[in-house]
Amino acid sequence: xxxxxxxxxxxxxxxxxxxxxxxxxxxxxxxxxxxxxxxxxxxxxxxxxxxxxxxxxxxxxxxxxxxxxxxxxxxxxxxxxxxxxxxxxxxxxxxxxxxxxxxxxxxxxxxxxxxxxxxxxxxxxxxxxxxxxxxxxxxxxxxxxxxxxxxxxxxxxxxxxxxxxxxxxxxxxxxxxxxxxxxxxxxxxxxxxxxxxxxxxxxxxxxxxxxxxxxxxxxxxxxxxxxxxxxxxxxxxxxxxxxxxxxxxxxxxxxxxxxxxxxxxxxxxxxxxxxxxxxx
Amino acid sequence: xxxxxxxxxxxxxxxxxxxxxxxxxxxxxxxxxxxxxxxxxxxxxxxxxxxxxxxxxxxxxxxxxxxxxxxxxxxxxxxxxxxxxxxxxxxxxxxxxxxxxxxxxxxxxxxxxxxxxxxxxxxxxxxxxxxxxxxxxxxxxxxxxxxxxxxxxxxxxxxxxxxxxxxxxxxxxxxxxxxxxxxxxxxxxxxxxxxxxxxxxxxxxxxxxxxxxxxxxxxxxxxxxxxxxxxxxxxxxxxxxxxxxxxxxxxxxxxxxxxxxxxxxxxxxx
Numbered sequence: 001x002x003x004x005x006x007x008x009x010x011x012x013x014x015x016x017x018x019x020x021x022x023x024x025x026x027x028x029x030x031x032x033x034x035x036x037x038x039x040x041x042x043x044x045x046x047x048x049x050x051x052x053x054x055x056x057x058x059x060x061x062x063x064x065x066x067x068x069x070x071x072x073x074x075x076x077x078x079x080x081x082x083x084x085x086x087x088x089x090x091x092x093x094x095x096x097x098x099x100x101x102x103x104x105x106x107x108x109x110x111x112x113x114x115x116x117x118x119x120x121x122x123x124x125x126x127x128x129x130x131x132x133x134x135x136x137x138x139x140x141x142x143x144x145x146x147x148x149x150x151x152x153x154x155x156x157x158x159x160x161x162x163x164x165x166x167x168x169x170x171x172x173x174x175x176x177x178x179x180x181x182x183x184x185x186x187x188x189x190x191x192x193x194x195x196x197x198x199x200x201x202x203x204x205x206x207x208x209x210x211x212x213x214x215x216x217x218x219x220x221x222x223x224x225x226x227x228x229x230x231x232x233x234x235x236x237x238x239x240x241x242x243x244x245x246x247x248x249x250x251x252x253x254x255x256x257x258x259x260x261x262x263x264x265x266x267x268x269x270x271x272x273x274x275x276x277x278x279x280x
Numbered sequence: 281x282x283x284x285x286x287x288x289x290x291x292x293x294x295x296x297x298x299x300x301x302x303x304x305x306x307x308x309x310x311x312x313x314x315x316x317x318x319x320x321x322x323x324x325x326x327x328x329x330x331x332x333x334x335x336x337x338x339x340x341x342x343x344x345x346x347x348x349x350x351x352x353x354x355x356x357x358x359x360x361x362x363x364x365x366x367x368x369x370x371x372x373x374x375x376x377x378x379x380x381x382x383x384x385x386x387x388x389x390x391x392x393x394x395x396x397x398x399x400x401x402x403x404x405x406x407x408x409x410x411x412x413x414x415x416x417x418x419x420x421x422x423x424x425x426x427x428x429x430x431x432x433x434x435x436x437x438x439x440x441x442x443x444x445x446x447x448x449x450x451x452x453x454x455x456x457x458x459x460x461x462x463x464x465x466x467x468x469x470x471x472x473x474x475x476x477x478x479x480x481x482x483x484x485x486x487x488x489x490x491x492x493x494x495x496x497x498x499x500x501x502x503x504x505x506x507x508x509x510x511x512x513x514x515x516x517x518x519x520x521x522x523x524x525x526x527x528x529x530x531x532x533x534x535x536x537x538x539x540x541x542x543x544x545x546x547x548x549x550x
Contacts, residue, residue, distance in 0.1 A: 019446050076459040079457055079459035080459030082457075082459075083458070084452075084454070086454060092469065092470075092473045094470075094475070106459075106460030107461075
């Protein structure tokens with residue numbers, strides 16, 4: 001069991017409700033996309049899974065332990081096993097790419113190794129390998145403020161790949177990338193999750209990316225789960241419903257119109273009509 | 281066009297009645313000060329005093345440029361330089377150490393206590409610290425170094441604390457959430473955000489401290505200042521004037537070096 005949420009609710013300090021009665025249980029190795037209009041609570045849900053915020057109601061269990069009953073030391077060890085890709089990469093601008101990637105293992109390394117690593121990197125091959133997966137190997141020693149938004153986002157992904165977490169969380173991991181790089185990056189997150197048998201949960205604003213890559217799709221609206229379906233069962237109607245409050249156009253990564261067969265037809269054919277994956 | 285009302289004329293006048301009153305009272309206060317101190321500025325302009333002034337200035341020339349004395353000045357300048365460098369270095373280290381609690385990292389009580397300590401260190405001027413340190417540690421450069429270090433710790437600690445408080449928190453939080461220990465979170469997630477600022481503040485204070493170190497000698501805290509005070513006390517004007525020139529040269533050189541270093545820092549940062 002990767003994580004289990006039962007009847008989770010979250011009310012922000014300003015009294016605004018972000019999540020309501022979320023119950024979700026996920027076994028190891030699943031790959032899940034969370035979609036929904038902006039403000040639906042996607043980030044809040046991921047932050048609860050990342051143990052960075054404590055839910056106001058309900059029970060959380062992440063990687064077989066309740067993060068809010070652990071001692072400080074145990075919580076650190078749990079967090080070292082959870083990798084989070086942030087939408088806005090939280091990397092100091094003057095840090096070099098290699099240092100930013102190495103920082104993924106601060107929770108695992110003895111402190112002297114991390115400290116010495118600031119003088120001379122404790123590992124060069126590792127970060128280079130992870131950056132190479134994301135087509136960034138040539139930026140290994142570049143300072144992060146010399147990178148573009150999409151490159152910086154991939155540095156953030158590389159850091160989490162280097163961390164080798166047992167639970168991979170990603171909050172809009174490809175929002176600043178063009179479609180080709182977005183595919184490459186999501187593909188790498190997937191292969192990481194698949195080869196190591198860990199769970200990947202990603203929030204995405206682009207519905208087509210979610211449907212193309214993720215076997216299980218959860219629709220979130222106004223803090224509640226609207227649907228939780230295998231991607232093949234996600235129908236046009238379900239999606240229009242989810243984004244009802246928005247413009248009526250489904251958000252996709254390159255703003256191409258998205259065609260999804262009605263659920264019955266999809267079930268008959270056993271497949272969906274979406275843009276075929278470019279990279280597998 | 282020609283009909284401008286009285287109200288408009290009044291508005292057009294750039295100077296208000298209170299401004300006139302303020303100016304008048306300023307004049308009165310200045311006059312009263314002169315009267316109270318029995319100063320007669322006119323005496324500056326009599327032929328007699330002009331003669332005295334000329335004599336006074338003439339006694340400083342020619343400056344003593346004998347090799348022997350220049351060597352002593354060189355030693356004094358080095359001492360001043362060393363006092364300021366070590367004082368600033370100690371202050372930067374102590375300031376960073378105190379900035380951690382002062383930026384609220386160890387709770388509110390620690391924050392108020394260290395802020396109070398920093399304010400205290402900062403509000404006592406260098407000269408007063410120097411006078412105290414001469415009493416505590418004896419005459420000489422050690423007292424000057426301590427005095428600069430104490431005052432500058434207060435200044436830098438406060439500035440560093442503010443830099444730390446204003447630094448974005450996201451990089452540090454992300455590392456906390458990946459299970460990193462607190463010290464490493466600081467050096468990987470916060471320090472890189474503030475180092476350019478910390479270096480700039482320290483360089484700036486060093487520059488100020490070199491000027492200050494030349495004066496600290498007046499209370500016996502070593503360096504060029506102490507030489508100047510000594511020569512002036514013995515009415516050795518020629519020697520005093522070479523010391524003053526050395527001070528000037530030192531400050532000019534240090535300003536140039538500091539500007540050069542900072543330009544390099546900015547280029548490295550840009």
